[in-house]
Amino acid sequence: MSQTFIQQRTERTEWFLRDRFGMFIHWGLYAIPARGEWVRSVERISSEDYRQYFDEFNPERYDPKAWARTAKEAGMKYAVLTAKHHDGFCLFDSKLTDYKSTRTACGRDLVREFLDAFRAEGLKVGLYYSLLDWHHPDYPAYGDRIHPMRDNEAYKRDPERFGVYLDYMHGQVRELLTEYGKLDIMWFDFSYDGMKGEKWRATELMEMIRAQQPHLIVDNRLEASGEEGGSIYTEQPSLYSGDFASPEQIIPPRGVTDDQGNSIPWEACITLNNNWGYGANDLTYKSAKTVIRKLVECVSKNGNLLLNVGPDAAGEIPQRSLTVLAEVGEWLRRNGDSIYGCGEADLPKPDWGRYTRKGNKLYAHVLEESVGPVNLAGLGDRVQRARLLADGSELFVTRPWNAKLYPDDAFFNFAQPEHFTYPLPDERDTVVELTLND
Numbered sequence: 001m002s003q004t005f006i007q008q009r010t011e012r013t014e015w016f017l018r019d020r021f022g023m024f025i026h027w028g029l030y031a032i033p034a035r036g037e038w039v040r041s042v043e044r045i046s047s048e049d050y051r052q053y054f055d056e057f058n059p060e061r062y063d064p065k066a067w068a069r070t071a072k073e074a075g076m077k078y079a080v081l082t083a084k085h086h087d088g089f090c091l092f093d094s095k096l097t098d099y100k101s102t103r104t105a106c107g108r109d110l111v112r113e114f115l116d117a118f119r120a121e122g123l124k125v126g127l128y129y130s131l132l133d134w135h136h137p138d139y140p141a142y143g144d145r146i147h148p149m150r151d152n153e154a155y156k157r158d159p160e161r162f163g164v165y166l167d168y169m170h171g172q173v174r175e176l177l178t179e180y181g182k183l184d185i186m187w188f189d190f191s192y193d194g195m196k197g198e199k200w201r202a203t204e205l206m207e208m209i210r211a212q213q214p215h216l217i218v219d220n221r222l223e224a225s226g227e228e229g230g231s232i233y234t235e236q237p238s239l240y241s242g243d244f245a246s247p248e249q250i251i252p253p254r255g256v257t258d259d260q261g262n263s264i265p266w267e268a269c270i271t272l273n274n275n276w277g278y279g280a281n282d283l284t285y286k287s288a289k290t291v292i293r294k295l296v297e298c299v300s301k302n303g304n305l306l307l308n309v310g311p312d313a314a315g316e317i318p319q320r321s322l323t324v325l326a327e328v329g330e331w332l333r334r335n336g337d338s339i340y341g342c343g344e345a346d347l348p349k350p351d352w353g354r355y356t357r358k359g360n361k362l363y364a365h366v367l368e369e370s371v372g373p374v375n376l377a378g379l380g381d382r383v384q385r386a387r388l389l390a391d392g393s394e395l396f397v398t399r400p401w402n403a404k405l406y407p408d409d410a411f412f413n414f415a416q417p418e419h420f421t422y423p424l425p426d427e428r429d430t431v432v433e434l435t436l437n438d
Contacts, residue, residue: 009243012217013265014182015124015184016244018341019077020299021332024128024269024308025067025114026276029053029089031313038276040087040148044130047135050148054089057147058105062315064117070317071123074325075332076122077340080187081114081177082264085128085277088135092180100167101136104202115180127176130201131169131222138165145193166201173205177212187246188221196224202240209294217243217414219267231422244304251294255301255344267304270294272321278310285320288327295328295339296365296429300354302343333432334390336365350377353429364387364432365423373418374432375412382436383410389431397434 030037032053040050071079084090090100092111101110111127118125133139134267136146140162141147141155149155177183186209193199202222209216220232220242232240232245235258244265245256256266272291273282291307298305298409309321332339338356345355345362353367353375362383366374376397386395397412400419413430414422424430 005237005239009265012215013243016078016217016267016304017265017302017343019124020075020304020339021076021295022078022080022126022267022304022306022344023071023074023076024080024276024306025127025311026085026090026278026308027110027311027315028082028085029057030085031059031311032056033276033280034280034313034423036275036279036282037087039277039309041146044148044151046149046152050087054099054104056105057101057313059110059244059311059313059315060309062108062110062113062313064110064114065120067114067311068117068121068123069218070322070325072117072121074329075336075339076123076307076323078126078184079114079118080128080185081111083111083127083131084131084172086130086132086134086189087132088139090172093175094172094175096168096175103265111176112180118189119181124184126187127180127183128187128189129176129196130189131191132168132189133151133165136165136168137166139161140195141343141433163253170201170205170208173407174208174212176390177216183213183216186216186218188219188256191224193224197222197238197240203238206240210395217265219246221245221246232258232264235262236287250300251297251303255303263302265304267306268294268298269306269308272324273309273310274351275310276308278312278410280312283320285324288324290329291324291328292429293367295355296354299339299342299356299363300344300349318348331428335429336363337433338365338389339433348377350375360436360438362434362436364434366432368416369421369424370413373398373403373413375406376410376412376434378408379410379436380408382438383412384435384437386412386432386434388414388425389433390426395432 004333025253026037027306033039051194059424076356085091093102115125138161141149144150223231232241248269273285275282295305309317311317342356342358345357353365356363383397386397395412398418
């Protein structure tokens with residue numbers, strides 16, 4: 001079963017490992033208080049007090065076509081929207097609850113509009129679905145580690161009724177799979193403490209997913225982070241181990257492998273500022289330079305970058321986010337060949353930056369200005385030609401007089417004479433495409 005599963009996973013994730021860059025969108029009632037998506041838990045807000053945001057929710061400037069254009073112009077190839085976050089509020093027209101966008105003043109199925117708009121732009125689409133639900137009356141509350149009412153004994157729940165919640169949760173996933181067309185990703189979040197694996201009836205859930213949409217790729221959060229035995233990090237993953245690992249707010253130092261050292265599909269999910277949901281006072285935005293370099297780092301380690309935006313209560317992506325994404329898109333328009341379809345180069349990390357590779361094309365991402373020629377350690381006579389990827393201009397691969405003592409290495413520079421020191425054409429990331437002879 002294991003080899004068959006891994007082969008199927010390889011086939012399912014082929015597009016994922018080619019596309020490399022996606023947009024994560026965290027949006028819901030929490031955009032109104034604008035203090036992040038965990039506001040209910042952090043501030044211990046009861047369902048009754050949280051109801052005011054349900055009553056107010058009416059994002060009149062929600063334009064998913066504009067979101068889709070933004071993602072496409074940023075060079076993103078897929079997008080994942082929160083269909084339901086931990087607070088239990090649904091952005092889709094679920095038949096199993098009234099706690100949904102179609103019952104607010106908004107009156108719109110926001111998920112359906114999102115899917116239609118992003119598909120129209122040729123982007124692959126995914127839906128995030130929280131396994132938790134702080135609104136549902138049968139989800140554990142009092143005594144749970146993170147529920148908003150964890151310290152309120154009046155919210156003690158009958159554990160025998162947890163199965164009622166699981167029926168609800170499985171039913172909503174089935175709705176998303178059967179009533180919203182072809183999906184590309186189902187992004188579950190998240191397992192913790194004893195709430196993991198078969199506590200979610202995970203095998204049953206995955207069997208239903210595979211029966212409905214066998215091509216769909218699923219993250220690994222039906223199991224707890226770092227889980228031993230049968231996890232995605234082993235050679236014997238379980239049915240619900242998922243198709244890709246999902247490290248959060250970190251880029252793994254050495255990529256992601258199983259316990260035998262085999263690379264497995266992975267995606268770093270990273271916020272553009274410091275919150276997933278809209279934070280009105282969170283102005284700590286990553287620069288376009290940082291995003292570009294972190295995308296390159298992920299790809300150089302065989303990974304993807306899923307970059308999050310948090311639209312505001314009116315339904316608009318913040319202007320600061322749009323500005324960063326536009327600059328990233330401008331860089332990718334000229335340098336995307338070094339990202340899409342690329343992976344690790346199986347070479348040591350160079351002192352001046354990183355490598356990515358696709359076939360016999362090796363991409364040198366030069367992040368640090370060199371003194372004299374740029375050293376391609378160990379490449380000797382393996383480089384046929386070099387060009388600046390952004391404009392296609394030819395670069396000379398040579399071994400100038402001051403590099404003759406390094407016969408196993410190749411060298412290039414951005415102008416002549418080759419032994420001089422020159423500024424980087426693009427200080428964010430100058431990409432040089434090297435054609436190898438092997």
